[in-house]
Amino acid sequence: MFRWDGNAHANSPQSRDNAACTSHLPVSTDSPVSARIYLAPMEGLLDAVLRDVLTRVGGVDRCVSEFIRVTHTLLPEQMFLRIIPELANGGCTPSGVPVRAQLLGSDPVSMAENAARLAALGPHGIDLNFGCPAKVVNRHGGGAALLDDPELLTRIVSAVRRAVPDHVPVTAKMRLGFNDDSRAVECAQALEAGGAEELVVHARTKADAYRPPAYWERVNDIRLGVDIPVVANGEIWTVEDALLCRQASGCDSLMLGRGMVVDPGLALAVRAADARAAAVRTGGELDAKLAAEPAVSWADLQPLIGAFWLLCCARLERRQQAGRLKQWLNFLRRRYPQAEEAYGALRTFHAPALVVQWLVGQGILAPDGTLATAK
Ligand SMILES: Cc1cc2nc3c(=O)[nH]c(=O)nc-3n(C[C@H](O)[C@H](O)[C@H](O)COP(=O)(O)O)c2cc1C
Numbered sequence: 008m009f010r011w012d013g014n015a016h017a018n019s020p021q022s023r024d025n026a027a028c029t030s031h032l033p034v035s036t037d038s039p040v041s042a043r044i045y046l047a048p049m050e051g052l053l054d055a056v057l058r059d060v061l062t063r064v065g066g067v068d069r070c071v072s073e074f075i076r077v078t079h080t081l082l083p084e085q086m087f088l089r090i091i092p093e094l095a096n097g098g099c100t101p102s103g104v105p106v107r108a109q110l111l112g113s114d115p116v117s118m119a120e121n122a123a124r125l126a127a128l129g130p131h132g133i134d135l136n137f138g139c140p141a142k143v144v145n146r147h148g149g150g151a152a153l154l155d156d157p158e159l160l161t162r163i164v165s166a167v168r169r170a171v172p173d174h175v176p177v178t179a180k181m182r183l184g185f186n187d188d189s190r191a192v193e194c195a196q197a198l199e200a201g202g203a204e205e206l207v208v209h210a211r212t213k214a215d216a217y218r219p220p221a222y223w224e225r226v227n228d229i230r231l232g233v234d235i236p237v238v239a240n241g242e243i244w245t246v247e248d249a250l251l252c253r254q255a256s257g258c259d260s261l262m263l264g265r266g267m268v269v270d271p272g273l274a275l276a277v278r279a280a281d282a283r284a285a286a287v288r289t290g291g292e293l294d295a296k297l298a299a300e301p302a303v304s305w306a307d308l309q310p311l312i313g314a315f316w317l318l319c320c321a322r323l324e325r326r327q328q329a330g331r332l333k334q335w336l337n338f339l340r341r342r343y344p345q346a347e348e349a350y351g352a353l354r355t356f357h358a359p360a361l362v363v364q365w366l367v368g369q370g371i372l373a374p375d376g377t378l379a380t381a382k
Contacts, residue, residue: 042259042260042261042281043068043069043238043259043260043261044066044067044068044260044261044262044263044274044277044278045067045068045069045070045071045207045238045260045261045262045263046058046061046062046067046069046070046071046104046262046263046264046267046274047071047240047262047263047264047265047267048070048071048072048073048074048109048134048136048180049073049264049265049268050073050074051073052268052334053073053264053268054073054090055072055090055091055092055093055100055322056315056318056319056322056323056331057268057315057335058070058072058093058100058104058106059100059101059102059314059318060271060311060314060315060318061267061268061271062100062101062102062103062104063101063102063311063314064271064272064274064275064303064311065102065274065275066272066273066274066275066276066277066278067104067263067267067274068104069104069105069106069107069131070100070104070105070106070107071106071107071108071109071134071180071207071262072090072091072093072106072107072108072109072130072134073090073109074109074110074111074136074139075087075090075091075108075109075110075111075121075125076111076112076144076149077110077111077112077114077117077118077121078112078114078117078147079114079117080117081117081120081121081124082121082124084124084128087108087124087125087128088128091106091108091130092322093106094108094128094129094130097129098129098130098131099131105131105132106130106131107130107131107132107133107134107176107178108125108130108132108133108134109133109134109135109136109180110122110125110133110134110135110136110167111135111136111139111144111149111150112149112163113147113148113149113152113153113159113163115159115162115163115165115166115167116166118135118163118166118167119166119167119169119170120170122167122170122171122177123170123171126170126171126172126175130175131176132175132176132177132178133167133171133175133176133177133178134177134178134179134180134207135163135164135167135177135178135179135180135203136149136150136180137150137151137153137154137160137179137180137181137182137194137198138150138151138154138180138181138182138209138213139151140182140213140216145185145213150213151182151184151185151212151213152185152213154181154182154184154185154190154194154213155184155185155190157190157193157194157196157197158197160194160197160198160201161197161198161200161201162201163201164177164179164197164198164200164201164202164203165200165201165202168201168202168203176204176205177202177203177204178203178204178205178206178207179198179203179205179206179207180206180207180208180209180240181194181195181198181206181207181208181209182208182209182211182212182213182215183208183209183210183211183212183215183222183225184212184213185212185213185214186212186213186214187212187214188212188222188225191208191225191228191229192228192229192232192233195208195229195232195233195237196232196233199233199234199235203235204235204236205235205236205237205238206229206233206235206236206237206238207237207238207239207240207262208225208226208229208237208238208239208240208256209221209240209241210222210223210225210226210239210240210241210242210256211241219242220242221240221241221242221252223239223241223251223252223255223256224255224256226239226255226256226257226258227255227256227257227258230256230257230258231257236260237256237258237260238258238260238261238262239252239253239256239258239260239261239262240261240262240263240264241264243261243263243264243266243273244265244266244269244270244273244341245266245270245273246273246276246277246279246280248266249261249263249273249277249280250280261277265338268335268338268339269338269339269341269342270301270302270303270341270342271303271308271311272301272302272303273302275302275303276301276302279302301342301343305343305345305346308339308343309369309370309371310371310378310379312332312335312336312366312371313366313371313372313378313379314378315331315332315335316328316332316362316363316366316371316372317377317378319331319332320359325359326357328359328362329353329356329357329358329359329361329362330357332353332362333350333353333354333356336349336350336353337350349369352365353365363376
């Protein structure tokens with residue numbers, strides 16, 4: 008198994024990311040040597056606005072952008088910059104966390120041409136999506152549908168690999184299969200053969216959709232079947248899930264998706280658990296209570312909610328703004344009882360002015376509409 012150490016680490020995609028983003032928050036030295044935490048791509052949910060806010064909290068080593076769909080056209084630069092505005096900031100979120108750009112498509116030539124154009128904008132790597140379950144994408148042979156054709160997987164990755172400069176990492180994200188997981192290892196090997204240097208595995212098939220459980224032990228089979236680093240993903244909602252996932256998959260590095268949207272302190276809490284475990288290994292005491300309270304309290308979340316709203320207003324169309332705040336609060340309800348009340352209060356609001364009024368009433372925004380805590 009590949010391990011992040013010595014020279015291997017010096018050449019890894021991660022070390023290149025971090026070297027370029029100097030303001031990146033330090034990785035806890037107490038974490039297992041190889042442990043990295045990535046923020047998952049989530050189209051329609053985890054865009055640049057939420058990436059910005061969640062990476063302010065800390066604990067995340069890298070983000071992957073939501074997918075950019077490639078059909079048979081060469082996309083304009085503007086399209087890449089719209090979906091990944093971080094490209095205008097050295098490829099990093101404002102708090103300095105590198106963002107890898109994700110492409111989705113099934114035509115090797117188009118994928119290569121678009122990857123070359125994207126690479127010129129300086130992303131921290133290009134990730135290829137082989138897991139999307141959307142009908143419209145699968146009907147055109149893209150996303151998870153490609154998991155039925157390992158040979159095509161290799162051709163897509165190698166075409167992209169050849170099209171982008173050597174210093175730009177090309178990585179892949181896959182599910183365990185389309186209808187079943189019988190070819191999971193074969194698909195991973197096909198991606199490796201094409202030149203993917205790291206693999207994130209969402210531990211479910213397309214047929215499983217998002218239904219629990221995630222089959223973390225199948226990620227272990229993949230990890231043992233390839234020589235590139237494998238990152239486990241799927242159904243990690245708590246620190247306990249993270250530790251169980253690591254145990255079952257054998258992967259130190261994890262990708263967190265909905266769990267981070269529900270609990271923005273989850274990555275920090277996983278790192279704190281790693282630090283506690285390290286303390287035990289060196290003779291300290293283990294705090295038996297594994298993150299019963301969120302690592303970020305509801306009070307600490309208030310300025311982030313305010314910042315999120317202001318970013319929505321700055322970046323999104325007026326008609327989308329209230330919906331995006333409600334969407335996040337709807338996720339937060341799962342971790343914070345207080346979010347239930349907030350969601351209930353805002354549920355029927357569509358006009359941004361009503362949302363602002365509520366945020367001012369809560370003391371999150373000042374009467375002039377700026378962030379209250381910034382004063
Ligand atoms: C709303 C939504 C949008 C998603 N969009 C993408 C995407 O653009 N690219 C991708 O590779 N995966 C996408 N995914 C899958 C997630 O990255 C992740 O693999 C999945 O949610 C499982 O992880 P989780 O249980 O931690 O959320 C999406 C998932 C959701 C729920």
